[in-house]
Amino acid sequence: MIEMAGPANRAGRPPRIFAALLLLVGLVFAGGGIQLALLGGSLYYVIAGAALIVSAILLWTGSRIGAWLFLIILLGTWVWAIWEVGLDGWQLMPRVLFLTVLGLWLLAPRARRGLA
Numbered sequence: 001m002i003e004m005a006g007p008a009n010r011a012g013r014p015p016r017i018f019a020a021l022l023l024l025v026g027l028v029f030a031g032g033g034i035q036l037a038l039l040g041g042s043l044y045y046v047i048a049g050a051a052l053i054v055s056a057i058l059l060w061t062g063s064r065i066g067a068w069l070f071l072i073i074l075l076g077t078w079v080w081a082i083w084e085v086g087l088d089g090w091q092l093m094p095r096v097l098f099l100t101v102l103g104l105w106l107l108a109p110r111a112r113r114g115l116a
Contacts, residue, residue: 010016018106022059022070025102026052048073055061067106074103 026049033045051073058066077099085091 013107015059018102019056019059019066022052022102025098026050026056042080042084042099044077048077070103070106074099 006114028049029045029052030049033043033047033049037043037046041072051069055069055073058069078096081092081095085095
């Protein structure tokens with residue numbers, strides 16, 4: 001039987017594009033975080049990168065736990081950023097904006113549709 005690749009068949013698939021992007025972000029965070037940690041900087045990026053990689057793998061398989069893990073990472077990022085720079089918007093933006101935008105994308109019904 002031939003499977004059609006139409007919208008109806010895509011509806012139940014895991015959010016693989018999001019997961020692939022998240023994996024890439026996690027690898028960049030972890031790699032850059034290791035370099036930063038070796039220079040005496042914060043371990044945040046190593047921890048967040050590793051957690052993003054795990055979240056990406058879980059999302060790739062369609063597990064909702066991956067979305068919850070991403071939420072925990074996002075909330076932890078906000079707590080870390082506020083602890084580090086206070087409520088200065090210009091200093092907060094580079095620390096939280098990208099992950100927050102990714103989080104908003106994950107909230108979209110189309111991105112969540114394939115999660116079990």
